[in-house]
Amino acid sequence: MGSMEVCLKLATVEMPLRKRAIDFILGLPILVILSVLAVYLSQLSFSKTWGLEFVLWAVLLGLIVRNTIGVPERLRRAFKAELYIKIGLVLLGAKILFGDLLVFGVKGMVQALAVVLTVFMVAYYISKKLGLDKKFSHVLAAGVSICGVSAAIAAAGAVKGDKKELTYVISMVVALAVPMLILMPIIGKLISLPPTVAGAWIGGTIDTTPAVVASGALYGQDALKVASVVKMSQNVLIGVAAFLLAVYYALKVEKKSEERPSPLEIWYRFPKFVLGFLIVSLLASLALFTKSQLSIMSTVQSWFFTFAFVCIGLGTSFGEFKKLGGKPFAAFILAQTFNLIFTFILAWLLFSVIP
Amino acid sequence: MVYLRRSLRLKISEDWLSVAIGFIIIALIVIGAITWVPWRFV
Numbered sequence: 001m002g003s004m005e006v007c008l009k010l011a012t013v014e015m016p017l018r019k020r021a022i023d024f025i026l027g028l029p030i031l032v033i034l035s036v037l038a039v040y041l042s043q044l045s046f047s048k049t050w051g052l053e054f055v056l057w058a059v060l061l062g063l064i065v066r067n068t069i070g071v072p073e074r075l076r077r078a079f080k081a082e083l084y085i086k087i088g089l090v091l092l093g094a095k096i097l098f099g100d101l102l103v104f105g106v107k108g109m110v111q112a113l114a115v116v117l118t119v120f121m122v123a124y125y126i127s128k129k130l131g132l133d134k135k136f137s138h139v140l141a142a143g144v145s146i147c148g149v150s151a152a153i154a155a156a157g158a159v160k161g162d163k164k165e166l167t168y169v170i171s172m173v174v175a176l177a178v179p180m181l182i183l184m185p186i187i188g189k190l191i192s193l194p195p196t197v198a199g200a201w202i203g204g205t206i207d208t209t210p211a212v213v214a215s216g217a218l219y220g221q222d223a224l225k226v227a228s229v230v231k232m233s234q235n236v237l238i239g240v241a242a243f244l245l246a247v248y249y250a251l252k253v254e255k256k257s258e259e260r261p262s263p264l265e266i267w268y269r270f271p272k273f274v275l276g277f278l279i280v281s282l283l284a285s286l287a288l289f290t291k292s293q294l295s296i297m298s299t300v301q302s303w304f305f306t307f308a309f310v311c312i313g314l315g316t317s318f319g320e321f322k323k324l325g326g327k328p329f330a331a332f333i334l335a336q337t338f339n340l341i342f343t344f345i346l347a348w349l350l351f352s353v354i355p
Numbered sequence: 356m357v358y359l360r361r362s363l364r365l366k367i368s369e370d371w372l373s374v375a376i377g378f379i380i381i382a383l384i385v386i387g388a389i390t391w392v393p394w395r396f397v
Contacts, residue, residue, distance in 0.1 A: 086369070087376050090373060303394075
């Protein structure tokens with residue numbers, strides 16, 4: 001979700017449902033046409049020779065359209081990467097056995113806890129050292145360590161952060177998602193990382209959920225599953241982190257003990273689609289679906305993922321890169337580099353060394 | 356703060372919407388209303 005989309009979403013609230021639905025329906029054909037084109041191009045012989053999969057084509061076509069002819073703002077209401085990826089993830093539950101999910105989930109949660117705690121503190125330290133103020137440093141640290149856009153919004157809410165600073169962090173998260181989603185699988189393949197380790201590394205490092213799924217899909221189906229589970233483990237922590245940050249600010253920084261945040265914050269910010277994913281995985285593990293039903297679900301899920309990948313491209317404006325720079329960007333890059341190395345070591349230990 | 360509260364409200368509704376759409380699709384597949392989807396992804 002880009003900063004533009006955030007503004008668009010907020011404008012959306014005030015708009016009548018009928019108008020929003022019309023905009024959505026008008027924008028949908030663009031998405032469908034680009035998705036079909038991406039899948040068609042990926043099946044041509046030269047794409048197969050060069051390994052240009054539908055994921056890459058989808059992101060690339062979206063990028064080309066957004067940065068050349070552009071799309072009218074109201075039609076962008078159909079470009080909901082987060083929504084499509086969440087629907088796809090609920091359906092992906094049917095492909096992952098509940099037992100595997102528990103193993104990946106527990107390891108993913110251990111990794112997520114270690115990554116969030118360590119990277120948050122390091123990112124905060126770097127930001128402070130580079131001269132950013134306390135609130136900005138907290139929002140930036142949450143964006144790098146937890147889950148990009150959602151975490152940055154949650155942290156900004158908890159510390160009552162500045163809207164401009166939040167928008168800037170969101171711009172950095174969105175702008176860096178595309179290069180990372182393409183480069184990480186290339187690096188992983190160059191050093192022959194096992195798919196589970198690559199998935200855990202991708203899931204723990206890339207900030208936005210759609211980009212994690214795209215990058216995992218580029219590495220392969222096993223990496224995609226692990227990356228998705230690890231990312232969802234991290235998403236679950238957003239509420240906890242937002243609650244702890246809010247408590248810290250209310251009690252320590254602003255010293256207003258009467259404004260104690262409610263633990264219900266954890267539930268409010270809990271990613272509800274994870275519940276859908278878990279239920280579908282459980283139903284599939286109880287063998288309630290036939291082979292042909294699972295095959296249809298898998299195809300529908302791939303289409304929703306393709307829609308989301310096209311939306312990643314459509315949501316990335318090269319103009320956003322021009323805005324980046326200065327101390328916040330340096331802090332973000334340094335913290336993200338630390339995140340890449342630290343998560344790599346953890347992913348290797350948890351998903352390769354420990355059985 | 357209104358800005359942040361609205362983003363949170365939108366995020367929550369989008370989360371539940373994704374679960375609802377996912378379950379409706381699965382229900383349609385299980386009852387046999389969807390029996391074919393174009394293109395097989397490899």
